[in-house]
Amino acid sequence: MGLYRxxxxxxxxxxxxxxxxxxxxxxxxxxxxxxxxxxxxxxxGMNIPAYPEEVTEVLAVEPSLVARRRSEQRVASCxxxxxxxxxxxxxxxxxxxxxxxxxxxxxxxxxxxxDTALSEIYRTLKPGxxxxxxxxxxxxxxxxxxxxxxxxxxxxxxxxxxxxTRDAIELLENAGFEVVESASRYAKGPKPWSYFxxxxxxxxxxx
Numbered sequence: 782m783g784l785y786r787x788x789x790x791x792x793x794x795x796x797x798x799x800x801x802x803x804x805x806x807x808x809x810x811x812x813x814x815x816x817x818x819x820x821x822x823x824x825x826g827m828n829i830p831a832y833p834e835e836v837t838e839v840l841a842v843e844p845s846l847v848a849r850r851r852s853e854q855r856v857a858s859c860x861x862x863x864x865x866x867x868x869x870x871x872x873x874x875x876x877x878x879x880x881x882x883x884x885x886x887x888x889x890x891x892x893x894x895x896d897t898a899l900s901e902i903y904r905t906l907k908p909g910x911x912x913x914x915x916x917x918x919x920x921x922x923x924x925x926x927x928x929x930x931x932x933x934x935x936x937x938x939x940x941x942x943x944x945x946t947r948d949a950i951e952l953l954e955n956a957g958f959e960v961v962e963s964a965s966r967y968a969k970g971p972k973p974w975s976y977f978x979x980x981x982x983x984x985x986x987x988x
Contacts, residue, residue: 816881822888826852899956958982
């Protein structure tokens, strides 16, 4: 599993989560962001072309060195400063209240201690600042959800801990965020893997 996890899986993720149609989803997710953005699960930099010009710096958290190497060409071709700040979203080496926004795309499904990671994102955001997410997760359709629960152990094994059954909105609300915008629907592909949610959540003022 070491070779598969380190060398093969980052390339499979890039293939599955890339392409022109997926860039449309990414552009919806990053719309409205500006300033200094924390991106947990930077991957191979597939969000870079989707960031608005108002974004000046991306603080990237990514555990895969292969994915980081594969991001280099995208990073070199964009005007945004990308600073790699760590490998672990559950422990961010950043002061409190320093980021103007945050992004997670297809990441909350995989982080082992996702509640701790969200609390770290919450801590580093300035009050009133947004967290934008694009995630796949549990379907509201009972038949699809039943298959998701059946497939989830295999998904975790072969996709490095990725879950099919997490609820992105529930995770955000449990972490203290105020969800101000959200839309969910099936994307193209097998339904257990393609129930997507795009959401904008805010760290409340005064927090």
